[in-house]
Amino acid sequence: MKPVIALTKGRLEKQFTEFLKSNGYDVAPLLDKGRRLQVETDDFFAVFAKGIDVTTYVEYGIADLGIVGADILLEVQPDVFDLLPLPFGKCRFAVAGLPTSEVRGGKQRIATKYPNIATKYFREQGKSIDIVKLEGSVELAPLLGLADDIVDIVETGSTLKENGLIVKEEMFSLSARCIANRNSLKLKKSILAPIIDSFRMEEVAR
Numbered sequence: 001m002k003p004v005i006a007l008t009k010g011r012l013e014k015q016f017t018e019f020l021k022s023n024g025y026d027v028a029p030l031l032d033k034g035r036r037l038q039v040e041t042d043d044f045f046a047v048f049a050k051g052i053d054v055t056t057y058v059e060y061g062i063a064d065l066g067i068v069g070a071d072i073l074l075e076v077q078p079d080v081f082d083l084l085p086l087p088f089g090k091c092r093f094a095v096a097g098l099p100t101s102e103v104r105g106g107k108q109r110i111a112t113k114y115p116n117i118a119t120k121y122f123r124e125q126g127k128s129i130d131i132v133k134l135e136g137s138v139e140l141a142p143l144l145g146l147a148d149d150i151v152d153i154v155e156t157g158s159t160l161k162e163n164g165l166i167v168k169e170e171m172f173s174l175s176a177r178c179i180a181n182r183n184s185l186k187l188k189k190s191i192l193a194p195i196i197d198s199f200r201m202e203e204v205a206r
Ligand SMILES: Nc1ncnc2c1ncn2[C@@H]1O[C@H](COP(=O)(O)OP(=O)(O)OP(=O)(O)O)[C@@H](O)[C@H]1O
Pocket: 008, 009, 010, 011, 012, 050, 051, 068, 069, 070, 071, 072, 089, 090, 091, 136, 153, 154, 155, 156, 175, 176
């Protein structure tokens, strides 16, 4: 019996495929998948979903393992076992905004895709903020006057730079993570262990 791994579509998908390849797995079925959302490899069944849905498939036990950004885990706090960090999807969270921005009277207004992460960060600093939830292109918000600042992912810094924004506070670093369904870890230990170990060995090797 092969395990089921839920993979985050998009950015992490490519990086995970390269990670597997460098680890000796045959990734041809993943590369050839076209628009298919389920693929079988020699070692596992892969299903492709948005990051937030990866946590849902793993939580419900449809997938035994999942590959998802730590941002999603921190924001959603799904009931899954957070097994280990992976050596890709590396980026950081930051508070960013216009170099000139000043908090207008009242609360600082923060635009973000991650309201829980932002609220927790400012609460720990003793600050109460107003959140404007966006689904993407968060950098637009301070430019158009929707918010004072943003809380978002920064990797190269290009998106901020090209939009005239700067990092105001570094928050924390993150990467992709391997998560597991709690029951699968117990009931399918023998088929999951080799795969998990191969991910772990790669982590140590880097
Ligand atoms: N600039 C980045 N650099 C590195 N990792 C990133 C970056 N942006 C996002 N990530 C990580 O990759 C994961 C997937 O990001 P991706 O942009 O593919 O999906 P998304 O944020 O859900 O966007 P979309 O709604 O377009 O699918 C994120 O959850 C995060 O962990």
